[in-house]
Amino acid sequence: MLAKLVKAVGAWGLVVLATLFGVFAAGYAFQDPGGWLAVGLVAAYVVPAVGLGLVAWRWPERAMVTVVPVVVLVALPLFSDTVRGWFDEVGPVLALATGVAAVVLAILGLHRPGLAGTLLIAVAAFIFVQLVIEANAVVEEPSPLGVLGTSGGVILLPMVVSGVLLLIAYELERHAHRPAPTSRVRPAAA
Numbered sequence: 001m002l003a004k005l006v007k008a009v010g011a012w013g014l015v016v017l018a019t020l021f022g023v024f025a026a027g028y029a030f031q032d033p034g035g036w037l038a039v040g041l042v043a044a045y046v047v048p049a050v051g052l053g054l055v056a057w058r059w060p061e062r063a064m065v066t067v068v069p070v071v072v073l074v075a076l077p078l079f080s081d082t083v084r085g086w087f088d089e090v091g092p093v094l095a096l097a098t099g100v101a102a103v104v105l106a107i108l109g110l111h112r113p114g115l116a117g118t119l120l121i122a123v124a125a126f127i128f129v130q131l132v133i134e135a136n137a138v139v140e141e142p143s144p145l146g147v148l149g150t151s152g153g154v155i156l157l158p159m160v161v162s163g164v165l166l167l168i169a170y171e172l173e174r175h176a177h178r179p180a181p182t183s184r185v186r187p188a189a190a
């Protein structure tokens with residue numbers, strides 16, 4: 001029972017928080033650039049989050065679907081400066097891709113808490129390092145913890161907390177399914 005509660009708090013808490021961040025980003029998109037372009041930008045992260053989230057919910061045994069947003073996140077820093085410049089013009093692509101990955105991995109965590117928890121922590125750590133590297137390139141004396149307040153970093157701490165909760169739930173489930181140790185009673189000596 002405790003494992004289910006911890007798993008639900010870790011997974012659904014992150015889904016709700018990522019959804020709130022997405023609504024916040026959508027508000028900005030409808031302010032600037034607005035119109036149909038805003039609709040397209042919002043759909044560009046809502047559709048993958050909902051689609052991949054449904055797949056993770058319905059078919060958790062096909063957990064490879066979670067690799068798609070993770071690969072995108074890992075590949076983003078490898079793009080050329082031209083592609084990265086285009087991403088910067090379009091909007092907070094890294095932040096929104098991180099939100100998509102957070103939602104998908106959190107939903108997967110309801111079925112595969114060990115895998116999802118590990119991936120959430122790994123993705124958050126990778127993105128944190130990327131943000132610190134980018135901050136070092138722009139600011140002379142950046143604060144590593146300061147990147148947590150950026151659009152790309154604001155979801156990292158919730159991802160780590162969710163990942164830790166999912167790993168705790170995984171361990172609780174593992175221990176709940178172990179058979180109780182039996183004590184051997186020696187026969188009385190005659």
